[in-house]
Amino acid sequence: MSVRNENTTVVIVGSGVAGLALGNFLLRSGIDCVVLERRSRQYVEQRQRAGVIDFRAARMFRQWGLADRVLGGVPVEPVLNFRIDGRTRPYTYLADDNGEGRFCPQQVLVHNLIDVFVSDGGDLRFEAEEVTPENITGLRPRVRYRDNAGVSRTINSETPRTSCRP
Template sequence: MTETTKVVIIGAGVAGLTLGNLLLRHGIGCVILERRSREYVERRQRAGTIDSRGVRLFREWGLDEVLAGEPIAEVEGGFWIDGEELPIEFDGDDNSDSVFCPQQVLVHNLTEVFLRDGGDLRYEVADISVDPENGVVRYRDTTIIGEYLAGCDGDRGVSRASIPAGVLTRYSHEYGYAWLSVLAEVPAHSSGMAIHSRGLAGLIPRGPGNSRIYLQCPLDDTVEEWTDERIWSELEARFGKPLTAGRILEKQLVPLRSVVYEPMSYGRLYLLGDAAHIVPPMSAKGINLALNDAEVFAHALIHDPSELANYSETCLRHIWNYQAFAAWITDVMHNAGDSSYEGEFRKQIARAELARQFSSPAASRLFGELTAGVN
């Protein structure tokens, strides 16, 4: 069976679903293909803060309803340095433009709106192959020809892999350490980051009953080394206070890195979100970069398709700005604790930078957002 459509979107994450909704609302035909099941996609728990640019996007495009998150109890946020709490306090108006909405909630809401409005979303589409030069996507016995292809299927997806070798330039930076990322059944009563000589730690709400735990660790650590008991013990040591323990649901090691691919298009294929760039989770900006890519692509296609010739250049200006911030905040937060990575001099410089930042109301707002929005 052969089909035709204006845009074939590969991947039903934040980038793909946002793009699909923007196009659908302006009468542009599209099909979203997702290799996983709907249940799997809607259970992935990641970043929880949509910054002011993302909030503005949804409001201006008439999609305010997708920002309705799960109700959670009032969360007390703060930072701890060597066991001493530095609470985050903000003026109510300062932080009003960002919204806490766990990724699984945003994905669910975007999916519901897309399907309600008549969108074509296909799950469990196995064995996808992409021909970017001719705009052809194949799976099983189906061939879809699109005038444009949007690769929104992440860092390990088929979209970027379909681009011939030598076309893309890969820029990357490895930070030299990893995070143990843990999902635990812990009510979201508190949220914060701890800087300690043993390494960075984080406890971030992911809904009313779950929280994310982050523990900085060496790159050569293994998940097996991190027993449940060790996780809770290490978290308490770095925060310097007793914490409520809960059932551990999942664990994974995440090496911290920054990656950018250039250009972000080839033939009829355009890359969006993690398919084109990765920022370290410390920055809490991955979801917001994906939203910006989707808006740039949709705006060009709706108003003047010739603007897609500048898609990569337009997106990359924004991406490199966010990468600069991500590298800065990642280095400062990690260097301020564990001196074994960059040395005692860099540790003292990082602590001086933190002290300067905490004296600024704008910085307090930034650090407050980080306590809720780390990826």
């Protein structure tokens, strides 16, 4: 089991919606980052999660130029119908300023965020075990983990931090 060292600017732990959205925003801003995920890609893309993209999230993805690639589908009426005790009960959620509410199941959103991140050159590593952030409030934070081949790896901060705030 060898140890390999490398450098990057940001390490994101977890490939959920927040980690993948952040990774995509950093990538689009020209900031190097690595996303580490404990599970396999297949598991992450198929796990069931609850969630709806509200108008603020849809607007944010549009502002970053990612809406068409990430949200998929077409704009829909901002109403979800639930059946409770045999009765349909509509739930109206807020549409954005342009009336472009979107419904995108969270596992579809995660799948699309992965596809966009990887196709745009992002560094996403699945099956990263024993992820351990170290010295996160110091001048040279780092993350240690074991990859899917059992190799221990260390990712160091590319440049020293000028502040010790986490």
